[in-house]
Amino acid sequence: MRSLLTSALVVTASALVCFVLSAITRGDPLVVVESIGGLAVAAWATTALVLVARSAMLAKQLAAQGSSVLIDGLPCRILPTHAPRAFVAGVLRPSVFVTSGAIEVLAPDELRAVVLHEAHHARTLAPVRASLVEAWWPALQRVPRARGLLSGRLAAIEIEADRFALAGGASRRHLASALLKLDPAPFAVGFAGGGDERLRSLLDDEARPGHAIPVEWMAGLVVIGLAAGCRLAGTTLGV
Amino acid sequence: MRSSDPAREPTVDDVLGPLGAAVMHAVWQQGDATVASVAAALAEDGTSTSAYTTIMTIMGRLHDRGLLAREKHGRVFVYRATAREADLLDRMSQDALDQLLARYGSTAYRQFAMRLGEVDPDLRRRLLELAGAGEDGS
Numbered sequence A: 001m002r003s004l005l006t007s008a009l010v011v012t013a014s015a016l017v018c019f020v021l022s023a024i025t026r027g028d029p030l031v032v033v034e035s036i037g038g039l040a041v042a043a044w045a046t047t048a049l050v051l052v053a054r055s056a057m058l059a060k061q062l063a064a065q066g067s068s069v070l071i072d073g074l075p076c077r078i079l080p081t082h083a084p085r086a087f088v089a090g091v092l093r094p095s096v097f098v099t100s101g102a103i104e105v106l107a108p109d110e111l112r113a114v115v116l117h118e119a120h121h122a123r124t125l126a127p128v129r130a131s132l133v134e135a136w137w138p139a140l141q142r143v144p145r146a147r148g149l150l151s152g153r154l155a156a157i158e159i160e161a162d163r164f165a166l167a168g169g170a171s172r173r174h175l176a177s178a179l180l181k182l183d184p185a186p187f188a189v190g191f192a193g194g195g196d197e198r199l200r201s202l203l204d205d206e207a208r209p210g211h212a213i214p215v216e217w218m219a220g221l222v223v224i225g226l227a228a229g230c231r232l233a234g235t236t237l238g239v
Numbered sequence B: 001m002r003s004s005d006p007a008r009e010p011t012v013d014d015v016l017g018p019l020g021a022a023v024m025h026a027v028w029q030q031g032d033a034t035v036a037s038v039a040a041a042l043a044e045d046g047t048s049t050s051a052y053t054t055i056m057t058i059m060g061r062l063h064d065r066g067l068l069a070r071e072k073h074g075r076v077f078v079y080r081a082t083a084r085e086a087d088l089l090d091r092m093s094q095d096a097l098d099q100l101l102a103r104y105g106s107t108a109y110r111q112f113a114m115r116l117g118e119v120d121p122d123l124r125r126r127l128l129e130l131a132g133a134g135e136d137g138s
Helices: A002-025 A029-065 A100-105 A108-123 A126-134 A144-167 A172-181 A195-203 A215-237 B012-030 B035-044 B052-064 B085-104 B121-132
Strands: A067-071 A074-079 A086-089 A095-099 B068-073 B076-081 B109-111
Touching: A029 A074, A029 A086, A029 A095, A029 A126, A029 A215, A029 B085, A067 A108, A074 A100, A074 A108, A086 A108, A086 A126, A095 A100, A095 A108, A100 A108, A108 A126, A108 A144, A108 A172, A126 A144, A126 B109, A144 A172, A144 A195, A172 A195, A172 B121, A195 B121, B012 B035, B012 B052, B012 B076, B012 B085, B035 B052, B035 B076, B052 B068, B052 B076
Parallel strands: A074 A095
Antiparallel strands: A067 A074, A086 A095, A086 B109, B068 B076
C-alpha cells in the first residue's frame, strides 16, 4: 500500500514537473532537457554543499578538542579518547585525527601505516571528493549499476590511500592488522560500501585497479556537458 | 616515532566544570556520600561555599547523567560514584566523540576502519591470516 502510494506520488510529481517545464519552455524539448539537467546539477550541488559544510563543522569542533602532534613527520591531531579510531575531516585543509586509544593499541608500524593512509586522504581532499560522490546517493541509490559505481568509487578512494601508505613504506600486514584493531564508528552504516573491493586490493599481491572513473567530478560535468550540447544543437540546427 | 609531546590528558574539571568536579572528588573520597556531607566537605576545604540546594542540584544532575548512583536511606539519598575517575573520563570523552561524529554523520569524515562484519567471510579470514603473518606479508 505504501509503495503504491509512493509510486503514485512520484508519477504525479513527474507529470507536474513535465507540465510546468513544458509550459515554461513552450514544448521545446531541448530546453526541457536543459532544465532537467540544471535541476539535477542544482540538487546534487546543494546536497554536496551540505555534506562538505558538515565536514568543515566537524573538523572545527574536533580541532578544539585535540592537540597537534607530528607522527613520523606527518601532522595529526590527537583526540583524548580511548576509542581506537583514525579518520580525516575538513574541507580545504583536512586534518588527520587519531585518538589516544588508537595510539595505545597500534604498534608503531601500524600507526605509521594508518597515518600515511589518512595523510593521503588529507592531501587529496578525500572528504570533499567523497561528499561529491555521496551527493548522488539520494537520487541514484535505487539504480543498481549507479549504486555499484558510487560505492566502487568510494572504495577506490580508500584503495588509493592504502597504496600511498604501501608506497610510503607501510606493509600490507600492518595495514591489515590496523584494520582489525581500529573500531569503525558504530553508526557508520549504509553507504560505506566497497569494503570487499578494498580488502581484495589489500590482500592480493597483484595490484587491482579501482574504479578509474572519477565520478565525483565527471558526473556533474556530464550533466553540464549535456545541457551545453543541447544549447549548441539548438543554436546551430535551429531546433 | 612521535616527535612532539602527546596530548594533555583531560581532567574531570574539563568535562564537568569546577563545581561538578569538586562534587565528584568529594564523593570519590567519601565512598557513600550525602548532599550534606559533600557540602560540608567542600566548605571545609574551601573548594566551594555553594548553598546546600546548589550542591543538591549538581548531585541530581550527576545522577541523571549516570555518574552517581543513589539509594534512599530513610529521608536522605546516599550517593556513590558509578565509576573511578579514569574510567569516567574515558567513558565521557568517548561518548562525546561518538555524539559529535553521529551528529555530523559518517559522510563528514573518512575513517580508516571499516565494518568487517559486512565483508565477505573468506576475505575476512584472509585478512586475519595476513595480519598474523610474518614480515614477508609486506
